[in-house]
Amino acid sequence: MLIELGHFALILAFVIAIIQAVLGLIYWRSDVRIANFVRSAAIWQFILISFSFMSVVYAFVVSDFSLSLAYQHSYSLQPLIYKITAVWGNHEGSILLWVLILVLFSAAVAVFGRDLPTQLRTLVLAVQGILGAAFMGFSIFTSNPFARLDPAPFEGTDLNPILQDIGLAIHPPLLYLGYVGFSVCFSFAIAALISGKIDAAWARWVRPWTVVSWVFLTLGNAMGSYWAYYELGWGGWWFWDPVENSSFMPWLVGTALMHSAIVMEKRNALKIWTIFLAIMTFSLSLLGAFLVRSGILTSVHTFASDPTRGLVLLALLGVSIGAAFTIFAIRAPSLRAGGLFAPISREGALVLNNLFLATATAAILVGTLYPLILDALMGARISVGAPFFDLTFGVLMVPLLIVLPFGAFLGWKRADLIAVTQRLAGAAGLALLVAIVIFMLTGAEIRLAPLGVFLGFWVAFGSMADLIYRSKFGKIALGESLKRLFGLSKSIWSTALAHFGVGVTVIGIVIVSAWESENITTMKVGESVDLAGYSIKFTVADERPGPNYTISHFEFDVLAKNGKVRHVVSEKRVYMASSMPTTEAGILTYGFSQLYVAVGDADEEGVQVVRIWYKPYILLIWIGTLFMAGAGFLSLSDRKARVGVPKQAKAKRAKAKVSKTSKAKTNKGSA
Amino acid sequence: MTRKQKRFSIIAGLGLVIALAAILIFTALSDKITFFYSPSELQEDPIAVGQAFRLGGLVQEDSWVKEDEYNIFYITDNALAVKVIYKQILPDLFREGQGVIAEGSLDAEGVFIATNVLAKHDENYIPKEVVDTLKERGEWKEDEQGDKY
Known part of the structure; x- marks a missing residue:
């Protein structure tokens, strides 16, 4: 029953989103009642989708396998945390999470955007309504998470074991908060284009949303990278996988947007470019969603995706990006260009920042899409891998890094x-x-x-x-x-x-x-191997039971240069429901460096393949993020950056001025 | 400099950087891509020794042996098979009869020396390239893997 109520809540939210979008777009200029309706509609959508989402979570938690999604992706013996995270460890659930976060951001605009100009806020929420309706529609009509099974199966088929990790609790929500957060910037850009009011104040209102989304995207990407590093057992932290690229591109363009918005706010320049970046960032997020969810990629990330949904997503992507850039093309020429500035200036440095970030994004975009396009046009099967990205991205980052420290030192206008x-x-x-x-x-x-x-x-x-x-x-x-x-x-x-x-x-x-080292060897219990000044001794190999898997358990003693011995456990797990194996690498941290032990297959005599890496200073990668x-x-947390505050402050200042002048008057009077 | 000259020099500078970046991207693209081959395609259109490419197909049944830390197996498209040597830990989901993509190059004896064997997150997953070549060669059985690829 709860599931059906959740389903109903989703449909209701879908209808509200459509009304919000239509009324908002038609009456944004004139009607205060519509403005108020649009605001409460955004908040109501959040309440409804939260309920809808929680109803699915509840079915997973109580292992209600009459819910088809729970049957396919959960298992009664799974630990509670993985029952909850299993909700978004699949296509339908992850789309619902996407919708939840989208309406969360809309509601945040409605609540925190109190002091935005009413027309702007109404337009922003109307565009958010279009996006919300599109994704809710996608969920309801092609990826419905509420489908039931009758009769209800006795047991579920388990979440993909590789996803049974704390990483799934953190990585997708953070990434989606980043991806979807940029929808607000997108909506602000479209709203600005429709209303034609694009000025420094607009940049000040957009900047906090950009920063919030960018922070989440930064953390999401970093977490994804660390998760892949410790979970996949390959010892790599970045693969230039198309799916990684599709979350890295919005990050790069989002970084550019964050910087160009500063120029727009302080100097009222780069206006058209900033609007373009705001549209582009979310478009790349959508492209990422399409690439991951459509199943057109050969990727380590495409877990159980469905090509037929790809077409719907492609249409969604095409319509929203197409419409956005059409509006952009129509309205952008009518915008007054900002003032020129000297090349040697803070603005000049930020333009260089944008130039290199944008071209680096273009390089990654070309490398990611080229195989798909070539396949579609000529049927040629090629892949563009790490050598291409290392070269192009690396070369483009060098000038950016050289210029970076100058930027903060240079003054505005000329330096x-x-x-x-x-x-x-x-x-x-x-x-x-x-x-x-x-x-x-x-x-x-x-x-x-x-x-x-x-x-x-x-x-x-x-x-x-x-x-x-x-x-x-x-x-x-x-x-x-x-x-x-x-x-x-x-x-x-x-x-x-x-x-x-x-x-x-x-x-x-x-x-x-440059300096990592690895050793792949075969070992028996009792044998030792040396790597990078560490001596690794194989001490224990046995079989153990786990909650919903069995464990091949291996222990090693690691003797460091300083004579200290530490203990590390590496496991291979076989999950009962799917009989799928996973590797749990053993990782020892020495300062910022790590020793990484993964165990492969054993032969009949118990000789074990062991792969050991020494990863010097690898933790710095994530500490930097x-x-x-x-x-x-x-x-x-800077007061100046908070949404709406500038207006409030201005109002206060105006009030203060009034009281001062009135005081002055009374003073005069008394004199 | 006049305003016009200034504008021109900025635009020319930006244009130059973008042009250089474009040249970089497209030379890298022609240089650094790797082609995908099935064993039969390899027979029809041989590849130079040492030239990197991706070899895809199914892991031949009963072909996988281990010699010390070396894994030796055959990749087949049910018509021809190529011997593969891989000196690393195979992905967890590596099994005989399953789809696989290996990255590497041929040695003088025509043995494929793999530098990487790709794993998938999903046990039912067969790389799209492999499905396509099997379909082209009429070796694909639709019911074999269901609709889930």
């Missing part, structure tokens, strides 16, 4: 490059020194690695240099400098921290790519 270079000389020298030391210690055979290390440290030190310069270290008393340092505005801190994170991630990527995400949160 003095020589003075800025002088201020950055310390950071450059220090980075060069580090690169040379690493080069000397490790030998010269790896040519590109020292350059990469230099770039990473250059970005990290260069971003810190901004803080040091602004707080005048060495020029005034230390105590005074520290006071200044902590008194610096949140926007300066968040810029420095985010860029520092970029540097940290680059350092991690370069070091682990935490810096970026943390910086995003910090910038959101």
